[in-house]
Amino acid sequence: MKTLPELETALIADGYRLTPDEARHLLHTAETDALCRTADRVRLHFMGNRMDTCSIMNARSGRCSEDCKWCAQSVHHRTKIDVYPLTDTAEALRHAQDNHDKGVGRFSLVTSGRAMTDREIGQCAAIYRAIAERMPGFQNGHLCASMGLLTRKQLQTLKEAGVGHYHCNIETAPSYFPQLCTTHTFDEKRRTLRWAREAGMRICSGGIIGMGETAEQRIEMAFALREIGADSIPINVLNPIPGTPLEKTPPLSDDEILRTFALFRLIHPQAHIRFAGGRTLLRREVQERALRGGVNAAIVGDLLTTIGSGVAEDREMFRQCGFAE
Numbered sequence: 001m002k003t004l005p006e007l008e009t010a011l012i013a014d015g016y017r018l019t020p021d022e023a024r025h026l027l028h029t030a031e032t033d034a035l036c037r038t039a040d041r042v043r044l045h046f047m048g049n050r051m052d053t054c055s056i057m058n059a060r061s062g063r064c065s066e067d068c069k070w071c072a073q074s075v076h077h078r079t080k081i082d083v084y085p086l087t088d089t090a091e092a093l094r095h096a097q098d099n100h101d102k103g104v105g106r107f108s109l110v111t112s113g114r115a116m117t118d119r120e121i122g123q124c125a126a127i128y129r130a131i132a133e134r135m136p137g138f139q140n141g142h143l144c145a146s147m148g149l150l151t152r153k154q155l156q157t158l159k160e161a162g163v164g165h166y167h168c169n170i171e172t173a174p175s176y177f178p179q180l181c182t183t184h185t186f187d188e189k190r191r192t193l194r195w196a197r198e199a200g201m202r203i204c205s206g207g208i209i210g211m212g213e214t215a216e217q218r219i220e221m222a223f224a225l226r227e228i229g230a231d232s233i234p235i236n237v238l239n240p241i242p243g244t245p246l247e248k249t250p251p252l253s254d255d256e257i258l259r260t261f262a263l264f265r266l267i268h269p270q271a272h273i274r275f276a277g278g279r280t281l282l283r284r285e286v287q288e289r290a291l292r293g294g295v296n297a298a299i300v301g302d303l304l305t306t307i308g309s310g311v312a313e314d315r316e317m318f319r320q321c322g323f324a325e
Helices: 004-014 020-029 032-047 089-101 118-134 152-160 186-198 215-228 254-267 284-291 311-320
Strands: 052-060 106-111 143-146 163-167 202-204 207-209 232-237 272-275 297-299
Touching (some): 004 020, 004 032, 020 254, 032 254, 052 089, 089 106, 089 118, 106 163, 118 152, 163 186, 163 232, 186 202, 186 215, 202 232, 207 254, 232 254, 254 272, 254 284, 284 311
Parallel strands (some): 106 143, 163 202, 232 272, 272 297
16 A cells, blocks of 8 residues: 555656545545645645635525435425525626626526526526626636536536536435435436536536545545546535534534545545535634645635625635635
8 A cells, every 4th residue: 555655756746546445544544734735735736826716696595395414495404594586687697796806716606406497597598698798707617507407408508608617516425325315316416417517517516524424435425526527526514504404413523624625635636626615614723724735726705505704804814825816
């Protein structure tokens, strides 16, 4: 079994790909700080010091038919969230313009629900065209979408409207997914992502850690994402929302979180490893250690059903950790 320095040399010099056995070995043997330092050097070699930022708009909230145990928007859970239909163009433009003016790199509409009708996709396509026309920073593939299990035709419509990335989290390891959701399958997610790539979009897919999975299952998730070919990997830390089945789930330790980010970087040397939901639950010191341990991307601003962090505050933290935008 290669040592951590040997793996770093192989990854950088030869384009070597970490094996599942090697990742599990590092999980149980590597010291956290050494693992983070190695991940940081691998990140710098392959991805440079650019911080990739994106923002999301909750464009349709609540009344989701799916029974995902982590989600506040499911009709199966009793949570106190705002419920509203699909946004209109004016409201979406307002959100997009605010983020564009703050220098955020990408913008995404995110909708609750299993999927969208063709009519709703047409409405969203019109919104995307209006955003691209008015905001040059969101042109050339910098618009994203997260709209559930769409059809080939719907994904092609979004691509033609200027969407460059399609997001659909696999959420967890294939072996653990059935314990968290019964109304759709891991394979349906994988199929949607395959169709999005066939339509010409890049893939944004990650998951949530801290939902009761084992550390080995986090490694399993990372390799499932490598098989899918994820270009951007948002890693959420569970925010246990009252009214969901996971509301009393014990939090992960700082070390578990940091080791997850670092190992995802070593498994995905050339992907964007992205801070996502739950980040504000972490102490500033832990966030900075993650930024020096493989992370090179972040969702900034407010999230779907929780408050995020300020864009200016985030940009200052990124700068202090050696990143540029």
